Amino acid sequence: xxxxxxxxxxHPAEPGAEPDRPTGRRLGSLELxxxxxxxxxxxxxxxxxxxxxxxxxxxxxxxxAICVQAIPFLVLGTLLSAAITALVPASFLERALPKRAVLAxxxxxxxxxxxxxxxxASVPVxxxxxxxxxxxxxxxAFLLSAPAINPVVLTATAVAFPGRPQMVLARFAASLVxxxxxxxxxxxxxxxxxxxxxxxxAQPAGAGRWAAFRAAFAHEFLHAAGFLVIGGIxxxxxxxxxxxxxxGGLAHLPGVSVLVxxxxxxxxxxxxxxxxxxxxxxxxxxxxxxxxxxxxxPMVDVKLVAMQAGTFGWPFAWRFSTVTFTxxxxxxxxxxxxxx
Amino acid sequence: MKREVQxxxxxxxxxxxxxISLFSDMYLRYVRAALRPYLVTAGVVLVLLGVLGAVAALxxxxxxxxxxxxxxxxxxxxxxxxxxxxxAWLLILPVTGILLVSxxxxxxxxxxxxxxxxxxxxxxxxxxPLPAGDPLALPLAEFDVRAAxxxxxxxxxxxxxxxxxxxxxxxxxxxxxxxxISCCAADAMTYKVEIRGAAAPPTGxxxxxxxxxxxxxxxxxxxxxxxxxxxxxxxxPEPRDxxx
Numbered sequence: 001x002x003x004x005x006x007x008x009x010x011h012p013a014e015p016g017a018e019p020d021r022p023t024g025r026r027l028g029s030l031e032l033x034x035x036x037x038x039x040x041x042x043x044x045x046x047x048x049x050x051x052x053x054x055x056x057x058x059x060x061x062x063x064x065a066i067c068v069q070a071i072p073f074l075v076l077g078t079l080l081s082a083a084i085t086a087l088v089p090a091s092f093l094e095r096a097l098p099k100r101a102v103l104a105x106x107x108x109x110x111x112x113x114x115x116x117x118x119x120x121a122s123v124p125v126x127x128x129x130x131x132x133x134x135x136x137x138x139x140x141a142f143l144l145s146a147p148a149i150n151p152v153v154l155t156a157t158a159v160a161f162p163g164r165p166q167m168v169l170a171r172f173a174a175s176l177v178x179x180x181x182x183x184x185x186x187x188x189x190x191x192x193x194x195x196x197x198x199x200x201x202a203q204p205a206g207a208g209r210w211a212a213f214r215a216a217f218a219h220e221f222l223h224a225a226g227f228l229v230i231g232g233i234x235x236x237x238x239x240x241x242x243x244x245x246x247x248g249g250l251a252h253l254p255g256v257s258v259l260v261x262x263x264x265x266x267x268x269x270x271x272x273x274x275x276x277x278x279x280x281x282x283x284x285x286x287x288x289x290x291x292x293x294x295x296x297x298p299m300v301d302v303k304l305v306a307m308q309a310g311t312f313g314w315p316f317a318w319r320f321s322t323v324t325f326t327x328x329x330x331x332x333x334x335x336x337x338x339x340x
Numbered sequence: 341m342k343r344e345v346q347x348x349x350x351x352x353x354x355x356x357x358x359x360i361s362l363f364s365d366m367y368l369r370y371v372r373a374a375l376r377p378y379l380v381t382a383g384v385v386l387v388l389l390g391v392l393g394a395v396a397a398l399x400x401x402x403x404x405x406x407x408x409x410x411x412x413x414x415x416x417x418x419x420x421x422x423x424x425x426x427x428a429w430l431l432i433l434p435v436t437g438i439l440l441v442s443x444x445x446x447x448x449x450x451x452x453x454x455x456x457x458x459x460x461x462x463x464x465x466x467x468x469p470l471p472a473g474d475p476l477a478l479p480l481a482e483f484d485v486r487a488a489x490x491x492x493x494x495x496x497x498x499x500x501x502x503x504x505x506x507x508x509x510x511x512x513x514x515x516x517x518x519x520x521i522s523c524c525a526a527d528a529m530t531y532k533v534e535i536r537g538a539a540a541p542p543t544g545x546x547x548x549x550x551x552x553x554x555x556x557x558x559x560x561x562x563x564x565x566x567x568x569x570x571x572x573x574x575x576x577p578e579p580r581d582x583x584x
Contacts, residue, residue, distance in 0.1 A: 029345040036432065044440050051441055054449035061443040065370035065525035067434040071357055072378035075385050156522075162461070211396070218346050218393050219425065221386075225353070226427030229434060239526055240453075274523030281529050283459035283562045310427060 055240060063236035066303070069271060070120040070228055077121030078221040081128030086213035090133045101137050105183035108138035109176055112145030118272045119147035119298050123307045124224050136195055141183030144324060147272040147298040148175035157294065160276035166339050167291065171276075174295045174335035178328045185323060196313035227310030231303030235269035238302065242267060251284040258336070261289040262329050265297035272298035288336025295332040300325045341428060347394035349431050354386025356438040368581045369445040371524045445582035446525050448507040448544045451517040454530040455563045458488045467492065475499040475550045479584050480518035481531045487553055487566035495553040502533060502549050502568065503576065506541050514540035515565070516549050521583045528583070538570040548574045 040047070051060050084093075098104045115122060126143035130136050147153065149172050161167040242264075250260045261282065270278050275297045279290040300321045309317035360366035361379035371379070437443065461467075467490045470476060478486075478500050486495055504516040515532040536554065541547055551570040558564070 029341045030348075033345050033348060040432075040436055040440060047436075048441055051443070057443055058446055058449045060437055060441055061369065061446050062526050064434060064437040064441075064443055068357065068360070068367065068370045068379070068438070069375065069524035069526075071353070071386075072375065072382040075382040079385070160522075214389060214392060214396070217389055218343075218350060222341075222346055222349060222428035222431065223425040226425060226430045229430040230427075232434070235526065268526070270527045271523040274521075274527045277522035278527050278529070281457045281459045 059236050059240045062239050063232050066232040066235055066269070067229065070118075070232070070303075071225070073118050073120040074124070074221065074224055074228060077124040078217055078224060080115075080121070081124040081220055082213050082216040084125070084128040085131055085216050086209055088132060093129070093132050093134050097134060097138060101135055101187035102184070104135055104138040105141045105187060106180045108134070109141040109145040109179040109183060112142050112147075112179065113149050113151070115146040116150045116152045118153075119301070119304050120224075120228065120271075120307070122146040123304070123311050124220050127220070127311050130195075135187070136192075137183045137187035137190065140186050140320070141179045144182055144299045145176055145179035148179070148295070153272050153276070153298070156273055157276040160280040164287075167287070170291050170332075170335040170339040171294050173339070174291065174328070174331040175298070177335075178295060178299065178324065178331045181327050181331070182320075182324050185327075186320075194313075194316045194319060196316065223310060224307055227307045228303065230310075231269065231301075231306035234302040234306065235267075238267045239269075251286075251289075257285050257289040258292045258329060258333055261285055261293040262296040262325070262332070265293045266301050266325070268297075269301035269303040270297060287340040288333060291336045291340065292329055292332035295335075296325060296328045299328055341426060343397035343400075344394060346428065347390045347397055349428055349435075350386050350390030350393065352390075352435045352439075353431055354383045354388075354390060356435050357383035358387065360438055360442075365580055366442065368583070369443070369525070372521055372583070373581060375523075445578075446519055446528050447505055447582075448517065450519065450528060451505075451507040451515070451530045451532065452510075454528075456484065456532050456565045457520075457529040458484045458531075458560075458562055458564055460489050460560070460562065461485060466490075467494075470494045470498065475501040477501045477503075480504050480516065480533060481520050481584055483533060483553075484531045484564075484566060487555070488560045488562075488564045493555070496555065497552065499550060499552055499571070500568070502551075503546070503579065504531075504533075504549075505546050505578075506543050507532065508540065508543055509534060514543075516547060516568075518584045519582070525583075531584070532565050534565050534567040535570045535573070536567055538573045541573065541575060546576050546578045548576045550574075 051057060098107055112122075115125065122143050125146070126139045129139040129142065154168050154172060157168045157171055158165065251257055261279075265275070268278070275294055279293045282290055282293065305317050305321050308320065312320075357379055360370070361376055361383060367376060367379055467486065470478075470486075476498055480502050483495070483500060483502060502516055504518040507515050507517040509515055514535055516535055517530065517532045519528040519530055521528050533549075535549055535551070537551075538549075549568060549570050550572040551568040554567045554569045556567065
């Protein structure tokens, strides 16, 4: 568990533990930030020396890599979300989507095919849709399907599994079915109080559109990115600690292999644009198990759960992720049995 | 968190991204080369919006001082626009990681803790013939896949040149190793070739090895590590893109 200690030397940088309370006006957040940066700069040599152990170094590299890789997609998703909130009139979305949830959910699920990003982009966009009055069930179906069935991801899958077009078809079908079923389940059983009211319904009155857009972006981005950091810490820790060789022994147990790779997808939190290549490399496992890896990964992983918790709250995140995981494993098993 | 601090965090994060993507090749330690334009765009957007936010905050500071106090109650929930979410303080970690620590690319530690990845390629048509050249410079991943799965065994007797870093073999001996990433370092896959007939250079150093494949006659395995009889081992600088 030494990897988790990596946080320790950076504690001077984390005054978030004691943020600017209304009572503590003498030491504001600006002063804390400046003091933290000065401390970090002064302690840089010590920090770098401390992180020199090979395991810690690998952890830091993976953590930085996850953050760097996710930032462009997070910026894209937040820009889209802020644009939806500030620029798209609510009446347009009401007209664009069918009124009844039974129809709106599959329509939104299919619409996920047009957002060419990975899962980091889809969380803020779904939040923006809900803030604009789209039924949560439909927005959630979009949240699940967008990172899984967009053209970039399907192309990557085709490249990673040459000569097996049925793998692309199975991934598309299983992902879309999962997104729609979970959307319907939410429409039928979901309770509004699980879903934290969206942040941006209260726009500062009197502010212009551009100011609203900029404020929404800064707030949404910082919020989502903060939770991305938590997800990155978790994913990097598991990435460095979970020994891949152990998995090989579980590959040939029938019935277990699907579950093992589905759980690995949750733990590794590989970007949905790259997970097909990782799945292709797990060649000791049967194809349905590798399909489960690609269906579960874009919908449930430690990074994504952290970001959903940040955007929609924990009560939502754990229920939603548990249901999605179960449905995704079932859908992947069925699609694997039928198509592969 | 004040609006000034939000703005500074955006600028810091944006500059960190630009520092490794626009002003250097350091991004190649963490992500694949194709991501560069997106990183530069994202960095520019973050810096720009951060600067605009700072300007607006400074301009608004005069008028809105009283409003700040009214809004501070909402800060605890991170729901207010004037005050940013507390969780954003965590962004100091990636900023510190990128700008101050700048960890190196993954290397021998990762390789030692991973099995070789030689998935059986799903090519129904078989492999194309190897290109000409003596010694033939081959990506390490291709050498591994050909050695394990190419039924025509075109590597037999060919002199090849492989580029990678040194990682130790448990129980003696060493590998020349290369990591392959498809998106970022979190999905790195390890490719190794065991080097025979040459003393091990320092672990983690980069070498170019020229030699001939030594088949061991065993049936192909997904985690097989092929061996190379080394003729020549030359130490080389780390390539610009450390991943294949």
